[in-house]
Amino acid sequence: MALLELHEVGKAYGGLPAVDGVSLGTGGGEILALVGPNGAGKSTLLKLVVGLERPNRGRVILDGHDITGRPPHLVRRMGVAMVQQTPRSFPTMTVRENVALGALFGRDTPPDTDEALEIADEALAFVGLDDRRHDTVGALNLHQLRFLELARAIAGSPRLLLLDEVMAGLNDAELETSIDIVRAIRDRHDITVVWVEHVMKAVMGLAERVVVLDFGRILAEGSPDQVMRDPAVVEAYLGKEDLGA
Amino acid sequence: MTASILDGIVLGLQFGVLAAGLTLVYGLGGVLNLAYGQIAVVSGLVTLLTMEAGVPAVPAALIGLVAGGALGLIFDLTILQPVYRRHGEARVLLSLLLTLGAAFVIDGYLNWRYPLRGLNLRITGDPLVVFGVRMRMGSVVASGITIVVIGVLYWLFRYTRLGRAIRSVIQDEEGSRLVGIDPQLMMRLILVLSGVLAAIVAITRSMVAPVNVRAGFSLTVLGLIVTVVGGLGSIPGAFLAGLVLGIINSVASSYIGTFLSLIILLVAAAITIVIRPTGLLGVRE
Numbered sequence: 001m002a003l004l005e006l007h008e009v010g011k012a013y014g015g016l017p018a019v020d021g022v023s024l025g026t027g028g029g030e031i032l033a034l035v036g037p038n039g040a041g042k043s044t045l046l047k048l049v050v051g052l053e054r055p056n057r058g059r060v061i062l063d064g065h066d067i068t069g070r071p072p073h074l075v076r077r078m079g080v081a082m083v084q085q086t087p088r089s090f091p092t093m094t095v096r097e098n099v100a101l102g103a104l105f106g107r108d109t110p111p112d113t114d115e116a117l118e119i120a121d122e123a124l125a126f127v128g129l130d131d132r133r134h135d136t137v138g139a140l141n142l143h144q145l146r147f148l149e150l151a152r153a154i155a156g157s158p159r160l161l162l163l164d165e166v167m168a169g170l171n172d173a174e175l176e177t178s179i180d181i182v183r184a185i186r187d188r189h190d191i192t193v194v195w196v197e198h199v200m201k202a203v204m205g206l207a208e209r210v211v212v213l214d215f216g217r218i219l220a221e222g223s224p225d226q227v228m229r230d231p232a233v234v235e236a237y238l239g240k241e242d243l244g245a
Numbered sequence: 246m247t248a249s250i251l252d253g254i255v256l257g258l259q260f261g262v263l264a265a266g267l268t269l270v271y272g273l274g275g276v277l278n279l280a281y282g283q284i285a286v287v288s289g290l291v292t293l294l295t296m297e298a299g300v301p302a303v304p305a306a307l308i309g310l311v312a313g314g315a316l317g318l319i320f321d322l323t324i325l326q327p328v329y330r331r332h333g334e335a336r337v338l339l340s341l342l343l344t345l346g347a348a349f350v351i352d353g354y355l356n357w358r359y360p361l362r363g364l365n366l367r368i369t370g371d372p373l374v375v376f377g378v379r380m381r382m383g384s385v386v387a388s389g390i391t392i393v394v395i396g397v398l399y400w401l402f403r404y405t406r407l408g409r410a411i412r413s414v415i416q417d418e419e420g421s422r423l424v425g426i427d428p429q430l431m432m433r434l435i436l437v438l439s440g441v442l443a444a445i446v447a448i449t450r451s452m453v454a455p456v457n458v459r460a461g462f463s464l465t466v467l468g469l470i471v472t473v474v475g476g477l478g479s480i481p482g483a484f485l486a487g488l489v490l491g492i493i494n495s496v497a498s499s500y501i502g503t504f505l506s507l508i509i510l511l512v513a514a515a516i517t518i519v520i521r522p523t524g525l526l527g528v529r530e
């Protein structure tokens with residue numbers, strides 16, 4: 001059985017569909033990239049999965065359980081973590097405290113505070129931020145903030161990790177590190193990753209399967225090479241995006 | 246001078262607790278509770294009636310605290326439900342209107358049913374000499390309780406799991422949901438806590454001077470002034486502002502006159518807001 005299954009999921013804002021009947025499944029430690037032009041509905045689709053938005057139609061199934069419209073904190077404790085497009089960290093806490101929150105509240109059986117701090121240190125070492133753990137969040141740059149959120153997400157030991165454009169605006173070296181880290185997270189914890197990305201170079205380097213969204217619908221699906229040669233995909237991107245690669 | 250500063254500190258600590266209950270609810274959920282003073286008064290009245298039924302003062306006061314918490318919970322479950330469904334400014338405005346309505350209803354009922362009643366917890370004992378000033382036993386006990394309450398609040402927010410959860414909701418509600426925290430539940434708990442704090446203010450205040458059933462609105466206004474000066478949503482700010490305003494109030498009362506003290510507090514508040522629009526320790530949005 002797939003870990004995550006979407007059945008004809010749809011969400012409209014004021015009558016305009018943002019996600020318009022999407023069905024897809026993933027699991028088994030796959031790295032699935034979700035691409036598409038601006039406004040295609042990628043972020044909305046992730047929000048429907050974690051419960052930040054409630055779908056107008058369709059079903060979201062996690063590991064056989066119908067979680068459609070369930071509130072985010074419950075979905076989180078069922079093993080789904082998300083890193084948003086804009087960083088969502090807690091400004092007056094230290095890096096370590098931020099990450100510890102992921103362990104304290106994200107898990108089904110919560111650890112005590114000391115254990116949570118240990119888990120946080122491990123997660124921070126994993127993303128290479130261990131030397132910044134006593135800094136406040138304000139001292140981090142965008143790239144480090146995203147890594148912080150990645151660490152906070154894995155501190156909650158998710159089975160499914162949803163990432164929304166975590167590589168936007170990174171330079172080449174940072175991009176390489178990010179790709180390695182996401183792959184390492186999958187390899188070590190066998191986490192399934194659904195990952196929204198505009199940076200095609202990263203998609204080609206990391207994704208095992210690509211789903212292309214356009215106007216809230218699935219336009220194409222397949223291996224990165226296959227999809228990028230698809231004439232419909234090229235058409236959808238033409239004049240909207242450079243394919244980057 | 247030392248005497249009125251010491252009085253001011255006693256008062257200021259209570260101002261701080263009063264404002265903390267308001268500022269927490271606002272910081273967490275964008276809700277301004279204008280019936281806050283009425284919650285305090287009702288808790289005081291419950292304490293009074295329980296004592297009149299023959300229960301000793303300490304258990305009666307505990308029942309008063311429970312009443313305050315229960316009122317907070319009732320607010321959360323009833324009139325605040327439509328408020329939670331609004332966001333941003335609409336939420337603040339609706340909360341102002343609905344809690345103001347509740348305040349009028351409670352005030353009206355109290356004035357009809359219990360006119361001229363007031364809680365007065367006289368604490369006997371020889372005055373204590375602090376920094377060469379004789380302090381009444383009531384003030385000493387009230388301050389002691391208030392300081393313990395402040396310590397417990399500090400411990401709660403700084404070190405407990407619950408405190409971390411609440412701080413994270415105050416800082417970023419959506420972020421807190423994504424780490425697995427339920428903001429709705431936190432809001433409910435905070436309303437209970439806020440009710441208990443209101444009750445503590447009524448009970449400790451009544452050890453220094455009677456708290457009568459008409460005091461609701463003036464307590465709310467006082468709480469709001471302290472909250473605004475401290476910075477909406479900031480707990481340390483509430484306590485700092487409480488101390489500053491408590492001292493100003495008490496010094497002004499003894500040198501100028503009690504009748505002007507609220508005006509002087511308002512002026513102090515206005516000056517603070519002109520100099521620092523976010524209040525003493527408020528965070529810029």
Ligand SMILES: Nc1ncnc2c1ncn2[C@@H]1O[C@H](COP(=O)(O)OP(=O)(O)OP(=O)(O)O)[C@@H](O)[C@H]1O
Pocket residue numbers: 013017018036037038039040041042043044045
């Ligand atoms: N809260 C909202 N209210 C109204 N419309 C919204 C809301 N959120 C998204 N939309 C609309 O839904 C559509 C899909 O938005 P979404 O953010 O999911 O796109 P996206 O694929 O993530 O785009 P981008 O690549 O720019 O991040 C857009 O037309 C957007 O304007």
Ligand SMILES: [Mg+2]
Pocket residue numbers: 042043044085164
């Ligand atoms: Mg997006």
